[in-house]
Amino acid sequence: MKIATWNVNSVNARLETVLKWFQEASPDVACLQEIKCVDEKFPTEAFESLGYNVAVHGQKTYNGVALLSKSPLEDVRKGLPGDDSDEQARYIEAVISGPRPVRVAGIYLPNGNPVGTDKFAYKLAWMQRLNDHAKGLLALEEPLVVAGDYNVIPEASDCENPAAWADDALFQPQSRAAFRALKWLGLTDAFLQADGAPHSYTFWDYQAGAWQRNNGIRIDHALLSPQAADLLRGCEIHRDVRGWDKPSDHVPLVVDLDI
DNA sequence: ATGGTAGACCTTCTA
Numbered sequence: 632m633k634i635a636t637w638n639v640n641s642v643n644a645r646l647e648t649v650l651k652w653f654q655e656a657s658p659d660v661a662c663l664q665e666i667k668c669v670d671e672k673f674p675t676e677a678f679e680s681l682g683y684n685v686a687v688h689g690q691k692t693y694n695g696v697a698l699l700s701k702s703p704l705e706d707v708r709k710g711l712p713g714d715d716s717d718e719q720a721r722y723i724e725a726v727i728s729g730p731r732p733v734r735v736a737g738i739y740l741p742n743g744n745p746v747g748t749d750k751f752a753y754k755l756a757w758m759q760r761l762n763d764h765a766k767g768l769l770a771l772e773e774p775l776v777v778a779g780d781y782n783v784i785p786e787a788s789d790c791e792n793p794a795a796w797a798d799d800a801l802f803q804p805q806s807r808a809a810f811r812a813l814k815w816l817g818l819t820d821a822f823l824q825a826d827g828a829p830h831s832y833t834f835w836d837y838q839a840g841a842w843q844r845n846n847g848i849r850i851d852h853a854l855l856s857p858q859a860a861d862l863l864r865g866c867e868i869h870r871d872v873r874g875w876d877k878p879s880d881h882v883p884l885v886v887d888l889d890i
Numbered sequence: 891a892t893g894g895t896a897g898a899c900c901t902t903c904t905a
Binding site: 640641644645665667668691692693694742744782836837838839840841880 | 893894895896897898899903904905
C-alpha cells in the first residue's frame with residue numbers, strides 16, 4: 632500500500648500537475664496540504680474519477696488539508712484536538728478500511744516564522760497538541776502513519792546550508808526538540824528507516840534559484856507507529872516533480888507498506 | 891547583496 636504526502640500549494644492552481652502525478656504514481660492513499668480552498672471549491676470529482684474517496688478539511692485562502700483513498704475512509708476526524716479556538720485547517724485523520732486497516736493522519740504543521748512572535752508560539756503549542764494526540768493514537772497499538780508538511784528540518788544534514796536556516800523557525804532548537812519528542816513516543820521516520828541518504832530534500836524555495844542550486848530542505852515527513860514500521864517496504868521522495876511545469880515548492884513523499 | 895517567487899485576493903499576508 633502506497634501512502635503519499637504532498638504539500639501542493641493550492642490544489643486548484645496546481646490541478647493539472649497534481650492529477651498528472653496521481654495518474655503516474657497512483658498512490659493508494661494521499662495526504663494533501665495547503666489546498667488553499669474551502670471544502671466546496673475542492674476538485675472532488677476530478678479525484679473521484681481517478682477512483683479516490685475524498686475527505687476535505689478546507690479553509691479560505693490559507694492552509695487546508697485533504698485525505699484521498701482508493702479504499703473507503705472511516706472514522707474521519709477534522710481538526711487537531713486540544714484547542715477549540717484554533718480555526719486553522721491543518722489536520723485530518725481517518726482509518727483506511729481493508730483486511731489490515733491503517734490509520735492515516737495528514738498534517739500541515741505551522742511554519743512559525745518569524746521566531747519570537749505569536750506565530751512561533753502557535754507552532755510550538757500545535758506540536759505539543761500533536762504530541763498529546765499521537766500518544767492516544769499510539770495506545771491503540773494499530774498501524775498508524777502521521778504524514779505531512781512538518782515544517783521542521785530535523786538535522787543539519789537535512790539541508791544544504793545550515794547557517795542560512797539558523798534564525799528560521801523550521802530549524803530552531805525548540806522546533807527540532809519537539810520533533811524529536813514525537814519520535815521518542817515510539818514513532819519511526821519512514822524515510823530515514825528505508826533510505827536515509829543525507830541531503831535528500833522535499834522542498835526547494837521558489838526564490839533565488841533554490842531548485843537549480845539544490846538549495847533544499849527535508850521538511851515533509853512520515854512517522855510510523857511500531858505496527859506500521861513493521862510493515863515498511865520503502866519510502867521515496869519524488870524529486871523530479873519539482874522540475875515539472877508549474878511545480879509546487881514541495882514534492883511528494885511516498886511510503887510503501889506491506890499491506 | 892536583506893534581494894528573490896508564488897498564490898489568494900483586493901492591499902497585503904503567508905510561505
